[in-house]
Amino acid sequence: MGENENATKTDFIRSKITDDLKLGKYSGRVHTRFPPEPNGYLHIGHAKSICLNFGIAAEFTGLCNLRFDDTNPEKEDVEYVDSIKEDVKWLGFDWQERMFYASDYFDQLYEWAVQLINTEKAYICELKSEEFKGYRGTLTEPGKNSPHRNRSATENLELFSGMKAGKFEENRYVLRAKIDMSHPNLHMRDPVIYRIINASHHRTSSKWHIYPMYDYAHPLSDSIENITHSLCTLEFEIHRPLYDWFIHALELESRPQQTEFARLNLTYTIMSKRKLLELVTEKLVHGWDDPRMPTICGLRRRGYSPNSIRNFCDKIGITKFNSSTDIALLEHCVRDDLNTTSKRVMVVLHPLRVVIENYPENQVEELDAINNPEDESMGSRKVPFSKEIYIEQNDFLEDAPKKFFRLTPGKEVRLRYAYYITCTQVVKDEETGEIIELRCTYDPETRGGSSPDKRKVKGTLHWVSARQAVDAEVRVYDRLFTVEEPDAVKDDDGYEKFLNPASLEILTNCKAEPSLADASVGSRFQFERQGYFNVDPDSASSEQLVFNRTIALRDSWAKKNK
RNA sequence: UACCCCGUGGUGUAAUGGUAGCACAACAGUUUUUGGUACUGUUUGUCUUGGUUCGAAUCCAGGCGGGGUAGCCA
Numbered sequence: 064m065g066e067n068e069n070a071t072k073t074d075f076i077r078s079k080i081t082d083d084l085k086l087g088k089y090s091g092r093v094h095t096r097f098p099p100e101p102n103g104y105l106h107i108g109h110a111k112s113i114c115l116n117f118g119i120a121a122e123f124t125g126l127c128n129l130r131f132d133d134t135n136p137e138k139e140d141v142e143y144v145d146s147i148k149e150d151v152k153w154l155g156f157d158w159q160e161r162m163f164y165a166s167d168y169f170d171q172l173y174e175w176a177v178q179l180i181n182t183e184k185a186y187i188c189e190l191k192s193e194e195f196k197g198y199r200g201t202l203t204e205p206g207k208n209s210p211h212r213n214r215s216a217t218e219n220l221e222l223f224s225g226m227k228a229g230k231f232e233e234n235r236y237v238l239r240a241k242i243d244m245s246h247p248n249l250h251m252r253d254p255v256i257y258r259i260i261n262a263s264h265h266r267t268s269s270k271w272h273i274y275p276m277y278d279y280a281h282p283l284s285d286s287i288e289n290i291t292h293s294l295c296t297l298e299f300e301i302h303r304p305l306y307d308w309f310i311h312a313l314e315l316e317s318r319p320q321q322t323e324f325a326r327l328n329l330t331y332t333i334m335s336k337r338k339l340l341e342l343v344t345e346k347l348v349h350g351w352d353d354p355r356m357p358t359i360c361g362l363r364r365r366g367y368s369p370n371s372i373r374n375f376c377d378k379i380g381i382t383k384f385n386s387s388t389d390i391a392l393l394e395h396c397v398r399d400d401l402n403t404t405s406k407r408v409m410v411v412l413h414p415l416r417v418v419i420e421n422y423p424e425n426q427v428e429e430l431d432a433i434n435n436p437e438d439e440s441m442g443s444r445k446v447p448f449s450k451e452i453y454i455e456q457n458d459f460l461e462d463a464p465k466k467f468f469r470l471t472p473g474k475e476v477r478l479r480y481a482y483y484i485t486c487t488q489v490v491k492d493e494e495t496g497e498i499i500e501l502r503c504t505y506d507p508e509t510r511g512g513s514s515p516d517k518r519k520v521k522g523t524l525h526w527v528s529a530r531q532a533v534d535a536e537v538r539v540y541d542r543l544f545t546v547e548e549p550d551a552v553k554d555d556d557g558y559e560k561f562l563n564p565a566s567l568e569i570l571t572n573c574k575a576e577p578s579l580a581d582a583s584v585g586s587r588f589q590f591e592r593q594g595y596f597n598v599d600p601d602s603a604s605s606e607q608l609v610f611n612r613t614i615a616l617r618d619s620w621a622k623k624n625k
Numbered sequence: 626u627a628c629c630c631c632g633u634g635g636u637g638u639a640a641u642g643g644u645a646g647c648a649c650a651a652c653a654g655u656u657u658u659u660g661g662u663a664c665u666g667u668u669u670g671u672c673u674u675g676g677u678u679c680g681a682a683u684c685c686a687g688g689c690g691g692g693g694u695a696g697c698c699a
Contacts (some may be wrong), residue, residue: 258697
């Protein structure tokens, strides 16, 4: 499956581009951009946009730029720039030499603002922000012209260069576009295009005291970069007339067009940058890369592969309809990818000691185990077997129902790649009644897991030889929220009530097969019969290996027993 | 209640005036040395009312429902 290269995508944006190309627009060029603001970490919703923009560029033999929309120094930081670059790269996309910053264009943007002043399309306004609101009108009433609207170009120019030179305190003046104070679209009511900010910028430091607004900087940056199709999310739809207005007012040759699509919503998660930041700062999670976070770095640490995320982005489609994608689809995509790529291995999460009474005391056998039944080229490995092993606690039941295929007194099961065993005795703690050990016998004729008489054994258990076992910690994750739409709560910050208290369970007494002893950080495995796991970076500083559970295997037995 | 956008199974999407299809989910079964994978089957849909048309999910009009917009954020 994977890439689905022949499956031509036909969403409305690609259709539009195809039409544009037929009409000979942009002389056949397609050039997109991914324009994050460096004020937070990228999440799965950004991945949708990244896959769209870079994907379209690749499909139409065009280009896609990475551009940091860094017009607000108060919120932005290099920390975010670095993480964004890393995440886009990790997802598998390449901006080649085309990494830009809106701040690269501040000089040009300033010149163009001067041009707008000279053509009487912009003016300096000194309304206080309270007054400003009064003049703007409301959704249902038109606004009124600012008393400074007809200031002379000369005076405007003088004030604007004073603003630039840092002569004024913040909020004293703004530069506004002169459009129409009675326009039904509020964004067209003489919007602010420059404001005074006396903060240090992460790239231009103290060079500027004025910073352009998004609505002004974005279309012009697109135009400078010769972008043809500027793709953004639905909430910018109402900004489009402004986007076009600046490009026309400045009579620019390069005229990109903006098209909007619906952002990604995922069930059981939140996607707002503000709320994700809150989870981090209030220590409700352990950081931006907490494996429970929907951030790219969180998913990476959790064990998601870039391919699985790209496949997911292909499957969700692109529309203008506000929808909510079932997180089960994401989970399907990661299982689907990891099934074909990850090495099988045996790890016991909740160990129960089993002594095989008729097995020779000090004997150790090296048994063959297949690394991946989906991919023969991944070969096989040896797993040690001995008299004492661990199995999973829930693979034994003293009083088992009919459909229970696992170990129960008197019934035979298969140990994967090893032998058939039968439970003969249950050893319990005299005080608590807790099962502490099982006594079993094995059939020496069943080495490797099959018998000469072909007798049927329904259950197969994973196991680990006790003496060779490697100790491990396993972090088992569940969804972060208990409700499908934590974002939909009325009182805006009440979503914390819906945090899942069981979203992280730490198991510290796990037993892994010895081949895992030197597993490297980040490597992904399937723990047979349990799920997909990867090695957490904490392994480097921890006494024992630390694994994250990426996702459990589908489990029709557990489902039936709910 | 101003303007703009959007309504297709439970969910996400396709069909561009001509047989409503795919995926996920759910359910049932086959295979299986992972109760995994694979495979097969089943259930469920065009918001509504009119109109145009031989023919409408698609075009038109009204209604209903959802979303967006009043930062000197992006």
